[in-house]
Amino acid sequence: MVELETGELFMGQEAPDNLFNVPDVLLPFVFDSESKEYQTAVIVKDKIYVVEGSSDAAKLSMDVKIFDKLTGKWLIPTVLGTKPTPSNGYSAVPVNGDRILILKEDCSAVDSFWFLEVDSPYVKEQKKLLGAEVVAWSKGVVGEGPKPVVISGPSGVGKGTLISKLMKEFPTTFGFSVSHTTRAPREKEIDGVHYHFTERSIMEEEIRDGEFLESALVHGNLYGTSVDAVEAVTDAGKRCILDIDVQGARLVRSSSLEALFIFICAPSFEELEKRLRSRGTETEEQVQKRLRNATAELDEGKSPGLFDHILVNDDLETCYENLKKLLMLDDTAANYQPTVRSFQIPMSHSVSIKDQKILIRCGTSELGKVITSLFLLDVSSLKGGSPGRTRGLRIYAIDSYEES
Numbered sequence: 001m002v003e004l005e006t007g008e009l010f011m012g013q014e015a016p017d018n019l020f021n022v023p024d025v026l027l028p029f030v031f032d033s034e035s036k037e038y039q040t041a042v043i044v045k046d047k048i049y050v051v052e053g054s055s056d057a058a059k060l061s062m063d064v065k066i067f068d069k070l071t072g073k074w075l076i077p078t079v080l081g082t083k084p085t086p087s088n089g090y091s092a093v094p095v096n097g098d099r100i101l102i103l104k105e106d107c108s109a110v111d112s113f114w115f116l117e118v119d120s121p122y123v124k125e126q127k128k129l130l131g132a133e134v135v136a137w138s139k140g141v142v143g144e145g146p147k148p149v150v151i152s153g154p155s156g157v158g159k160g161t162l163i164s165k166l167m168k169e170f171p172t173t174f175g176f177s178v179s180h181t182t183r184a185p186r187e188k189e190i191d192g193v194h195y196h197f198t199e200r201s202i203m204e205e206e207i208r209d210g211e212f213l214e215s216a217l218v219h220g221n222l223y224g225t226s227v228d229a230v231e232a233v234t235d236a237g238k239r240c241i242l243d244i245d246v247q248g249a250r251l252v253r254s255s256s257l258e259a260l261f262i263f264i265c266a267p268s269f270e271e272l273e274k275r276l277r278s279r280g281t282e283t284e285e286q287v288q289k290r291l292r293n294a295t296a297e298l299d300e301g302k303s304p305g306l307f308d309h310i311l312v313n314d315d316l317e318t319c320y321e322n323l324k325k326l327l328m329l330d331d332t333a334a335n336y337q338p339t340v341r342s343f344q345i346p347m348s349h350s351v352s353i354k355d356q357k358i359l360i361r362c363g364t365s366e367l368g369k370v371i372t373s374l375f376l377l378d379v380s381s382l383k384g385g386s387p388g389r390t391r392g393l394r395i396y397a398i399d400s401y402e403e404s
């Protein structure tokens with residue numbers, strides 16, 4: 001049996017002349033409740049994007065195919081980013097000509113809004129890089145979320161020590177972005193807590209698949225921040241702390257992730273050397289390599305426009321107090337609008353878009369009465385996007401009334 005969900009055909013856009021030559025994409029949402037297979041189609045410029053798959057727990061799939069109206073051919077794109085887990089219903093609306101907003105039904109607000117980027121700056125760049133048709137998923141976040149904090153500085157300067165103090169004093173405020181690395185674990189390091197220790201070939205493949213926000217070769221090993229590492233912290237409602245090298249900081253600076261960048265340095269090179277040796281975690285050869293790299297990192301750290309603040313870690317307690325001051329002074333904490341966790345898009349709803357405002361009309365029945373609620377989703381100030389999250393969605397409850 002095929003059920004048709006409510007929703008406008010191609011969301012208010014004119015159906016193309018050759019629409020009836022296009023198989024399977026006549027309707028914006030089709031769901032077969034027996035096989036749990038679904039299909040959604042949206043037109044953006046000259047292409048029809050079809051999102052399809054199965055929400056059956058045993059099969060769970062979500063694929064994208066594209067019908068190019070100019071050539072009359074189907075394309076299977078390279079799909080980057082973490083895709084949503086399938087649900088039984090979707091609405092899809094084109095937004096800003098470069099992405100499709102997918103509203104998942106019957107999910108909590110943190111999982112309701114997804115973007116399939118089809119022609120965003122990130123996707124354009126990836127198309128060039130890969131020489132292929134590319135689309136990319138990114139999760140929509142209501143509000144801005146707190147700005148992540150990037151902490152960089154030469155090895156042995158005290159980054160880890162400062163971050164541990166912060167996490168210990170403010171366990172519910174801050175969360176650590178657990179990086180991936182190909183270096184071997186140190187004695188007390190736990191996989192998944194300090195790092196995700198991994199193989200080079202696996203990590204390189206994951207980087208190619210767009211799973212990393214940044215990655216760099218540091219002291220002869222590959223290190224990288226996965227999109228999930230940052231977003232797991234943000235999804236838990238915490239402010240994310242990244243301990244990454246200067247190359248990584250530069251990459252994050254040029255990515256879509258807005259962050260606060262802090263560079264830590266030691267009072268002198270001799271002191272840095274002393275700390276590295278007294279930590280006793282590296283061989284002499286590794287210590288030498290880290291010290292050689294430190295000079296370049298110190299120069300890089302001072303390059304204009306990269307770091308927002310530089311802190312000298314001389315006396316640990318003084319430096320820690322200064323770090324706390326910086327984090328409190330940052331006004332993003334005051335601007336933080338918590339995610340609307342209580343909002344849920346019910347199965348029965350319709351969606352229409354006008355001037356970057358999306359009207360969601362939801363019908364729910366309570367005690368035999370049918371209640372219609374209207375929500376306005378504002379997509380006019382979206383920030384970020386793939387390979388991370390699309391932030392800045394605003395949702396307003398505008399009306400609620402009983403159907404007569």
Ligand SMILES: Nc1nc2c(ncn2[C@@H]2O[C@H](COP(=O)(O)OP(=O)(O)O)[C@@H](O)[C@H]2O)c(=O)[nH]1
Pocket residue numbers: 152153154155156160179180183214215216218219223224225243244245246247248249
């Ligand atoms: N670019 C990048 N650098 C990282 C990442 N994780 C750790 N690093 C950096 O890699 C360098 C070496 O880290 P590690 O092996 O833990 O040694 P340590 O800094 O001496 O404790 C440090 O400068 C870290 O900041 C990451 O995900 N990306």
Ligand SMILES: Nc1ncnc2c1ncn2[C@@H]1O[C@H](COP(=O)(O)OP(=O)(O)O)[C@@H](O)[C@H]1O
Pocket residue numbers: 153154155156157158159160161162275276278279313314315316317319
């Ligand atoms: N302000 C400080 N004064 C003296 N020793 C310090 C200070 N900060 C950190 N340390 C010590 O220096 C060593 C390196 O610190 P760590 O946090 O591991 O550096 P990083 O994470 O930057 O590589 C550790 O043994 C740590 O206890």
